[in-house]
Amino acid sequence: MNNKYITNTVYNALTNKYLFARMFSMRYTKKQFEAEYPNDDACLEAVFQDRYGNLKVCPSCGVIDAKFYRVKKRQCYACEYCSYQLFPLANTIFRKTTTPLTDWFYAVYLFSTHKNGISAKTLERELGVTYKTAWRMCKHIGLLMQQENEQLIGEVEADETYIGGRHRGKRTGPADKEPVFGIVERNGRVMAKHVKSTGARVLIPLIEANVSPDNAIMTDQYGSYKSLVRRGYNHTTVNHSTLEYVRGNAHTNTIEGFWSQLKRSIDGTYHAVSPKYLQSYVDEFVFRYNFRGVAVGPLLLEKVSKVVL
Numbered sequence: 350m351n352n353k354y355i356t357n358t359v360y361n362a363l364t365n366k367y368l369f370a371r372m373f374s375m376r377y378t379k380k381q382f383e384a385e386y387p388n389d390d391a392c393l394e395a396v397f398q399d400r401y402g403n404l405k406v407c408p409s410c411g412v413i414d415a416k417f418y419r420v421k422k423r424q425c426y427a428c429e430y431c432s433y434q435l436f437p438l439a440n441t442i443f444r445k446t447t448t449p450l451t452d453w454f455y456a457v458y459l460f461s462t463h464k465n466g467i468s469a470k471t472l473e474r475e476l477g478v479t480y481k482t483a484w485r486m487c488k489h490i491g492l493l494m495q496q497e498n499e500q501l502i503g504e505v506e507a508d509e510t511y512i513g514g515r516h517r518g519k520r521t522g523p524a525d526k527e528p529v530f531g532i533v534e535r536n537g538r539v540m541a542k543h544v545k546s547t548g549a550r551v552l553i554p555l556i557e558a559n560v561s562p563d564n565a566i567m568t569d570q571y572g573s574y575k576s577l578v579r580r581g582y583n584h585t586t587v588n589h590s591t592l593e594y595v596r597g598n599a600h601t602n603t604i605e606g607f608w609s610q611l612k613r614s615i616d617g618t619y620h621a622v623s624p625k626y627l628q629s630y631v632d633e634f635v636f637r638y639n640f641r642g643v644a645v646g647p648l649l650l651e652k653v654s655k656v657v658l
């Protein structure tokens with residue numbers, strides 16, 4: 350396993366041996382999934398354990414090592430001494446849902462096994478729920494894959510691209526395209542963001558937030574990157590206009606490869622993504638890229654208790 354996979358999320362997983370073993374076993378089969386989450390009680394218990402399993406003291410009566418028992422017919426647990434109630438689903442993507450937790454968990458499982466994501470239409474068919482419910486579920490499950498702020502290290506490549514501009518099979522002008530900016534570690538992780546413009550005022554703060562100046566950064570000769578040297582970066586540029594694509598170590602092939610995968614995926618799965626949802630699509634794609642080679646099912650299911658709405 351490449352060291353660069355050690356992201357915040359993986360670091361958290363490392364501290365949870367059970368999750369770690371399940372993720373890095375590479376496979377998470379439907380059989381395993383069904384054995385772990387056979388019914389709504391098992392799903393609720395999993396979220397409760399992830400969220401409150403390490404609770405040492407009752408937040409209300411202060412009794413140390415108080416046990417919390419499941420309250421019958423309610424989605425909550427109560428302190429054995431003072432009856433203080435904990436609601437594991439509060440503020441999670443499952444809050445106030447009328448959809449069975451088994452359906453939610455299965456939907457998360459489906460997301461983890463489909464490399465290019467799944468559409469609301471597919472979810473509607475698989476779960477037998479309404480399209481509206483399926484659409485809402487997709488949107489909420491997408492939140493589990495939101496990008497975290499992480500520092501990219503080593504040799505990184507930064508680049509901007511334009512996505513979209515294809516409606517009902519017709520190519521339209523660049524005015525319809527949306528700019529996306531990205532930074533990638535060679536053999537490592539990527540961050541990508543839908544931006545308002547590709548001006549220096551937008552791109553430089555994003556670089557400064559994600560890469561510290563002691564790393565080597567490669568870009569093309571686009572004007573927005575001009576100030577990087579002055580800002581202390583070890584900045585190398587690649588001049589695409591003279592066919593100088595690879596000069597020694599100076600290339601942007603990794604990020605360009607990432608862009609073409611992203612565009613192929615959008616064309617293949619969604620045909621077009623409206624600007625409003627572009628970032629959530631990019632987030633999902635980045636998530637799958639950063640966790641390539643590991644089973645993301647257990648990770649996504651564990652994240653349910655961590656993503657607070």
Ligand SMILES: [Zn+2]
Nearest residue numbers: 407410428431
């Ligand atoms: Zn208590």
